[in-house]
Amino acid sequence: MMTNFKDLNPVLLAFLATLFTWFLTALGASFVFFHRRPSRRFFDSSLGFAGGVMVAASFFSLLLPAITFAGENGMLAWLVASSGFLLGSLFMYILDRLIPHLHPNLPYEEKEGLGSSSVSLSFLLVLAITLHNIPEGLAVGVAFGSLRFPASGATFAMASSLALGIGLQNLPEGMAVSVPLQGTGISRGRAFWYGQLSGMVEPFAGVLGALAVSFFKPILPYALAFAAGAMIYIVVEEVIPETQRAGNTDISTLSFLLGFVLMMILDISLG
Numbered sequence: 001m002m003t004n005f006k007d008l009n010p011v012l013l014a015f016l017a018t019l020f021t022w023f024l025t026a027l028g029a030s031f032v033f034f035h036r037r038p039s040r041r042f043f044d045s046s047l048g049f050a051g052g053v054m055v056a057a058s059f060f061s062l063l064l065p066a067i068t069f070a071g072e073n074g075m076l077a078w079l080v081a082s083s084g085f086l087l088g089s090l091f092m093y094i095l096d097r098l099i100p101h102l103h104p105n106l107p108y109e110e111k112e113g114l115g116s117s118s119v120s121l122s123f124l125l126v127l128a129i130t131l132h133n134i135p136e137g138l139a140v141g142v143a144f145g146s147l148r149f150p151a152s153g154a155t156f157a158m159a160s161s162l163a164l165g166i167g168l169q170n171l172p173e174g175m176a177v178s179v180p181l182q183g184t185g186i187s188r189g190r191a192f193w194y195g196q197l198s199g200m201v202e203p204f205a206g207v208l209g210a211l212a213v214s215f216f217k218p219i220l221p222y223a224l225a226f227a228a229g230a231m232i233y234i235v236v237e238e239v240i241p242e243t244q245r246a247g248n249t250d251i252s253t254l255s256f257l258l259g260f261v262l263m264m265i266l267d268i269s270l271g
Contacts, residue, residue: 011210013156014144017163018137018206022199024167025133028174029195032182038175041251043104044243046172048252051239052259053169054136058228058235060267061162062139065146066224075221084225091226092135092233101128103242104176122181122194129173129198132238135230136166137202141209142223148214157270165263170199 008016031038038046063081070080100113102124111117111124119127143159178195182188209227213220243252 010144010147010214011207013147013159014141014206014210015203017140017144017159018203020163021136021140021167021170021202022196025129025170025174025199025202026192026196028171028176029178029192029198031175032178032188032191032195037179037183040246041248043172043176043179044246044248044252045255047176047239048243048255049259050169050172051235051243052256052261053165053263054231054235054239054259055256056260056263056267057139057162057165058231060264061143061158061165062224062228062231065158066221066228069224070221073221077221080221081225084222085229085232087222088135088226088229088231089233090229092131092230092237095131095134096233096237099127099131100124101131103128103238104180121184122186122190125177125181126194126198128238129177130201132173132234133170133199133202134205135227135234136170137205138209138223139227139231140166140202141206141211142213142220142227144206145210145213146220146224149217149220158267161263161266161270165266168262169259174199 063085066084067077067081071077096112098114100111100119100123102108102111102121104125108121108124111119113127140159140163143162147156147159174195177198178191181194182191186194209223213223240256243249243256
């Protein structure tokens, strides 16, 4: 008899789910093969949508379950949630300062991170989106890893909705690498390769997150809050400011709200 997909090992499920999110990053990068380059307005609205998805996923799929699990297991829920959240934010702050990168649509002179002056434009753009994908992969991995513990309140539907939401917002992230690179004179094929490369970190981060919570149950609520803090840091520090640079504030804000509502509906209806 065929094994039910839900009955697979949580670590394997995390790997498969993050392969899916990686695929959608590559699908976004394939925009570079279109003859007409997407407008900045389209780019900003897509990135705003991604930010809304990330914020909703951080609360409904990560932070709220962390609080619930901690409270039901005799932990100080406020301490678990706040400490995990702040550690996740601090983790991304440190990576942001250490890893050389350049946010899309910014001049090369505004690159960040240690040793960025010796890194090519191509890899600076790839590393910028890779920074986004680290917490996203961790979040999906932790969500599926928590399925090992039924008492956590985690469900396959909840983890799947998180993976779907992360995948949807990976579409503009892949585009954010490949399209600007093609505009600098790089061939469409190489631009696509670099774009999908930025999503390659997600399966690694997903498996790491799933392994951590699968074998160390006490860290589960901390890991959920950690992933939430990491994603919120990315949204506040990078995604929202980027959507406001070109003056497309209204469409970006509306797209953010749409992304938030869509992710909330997915999480509530499926979770």
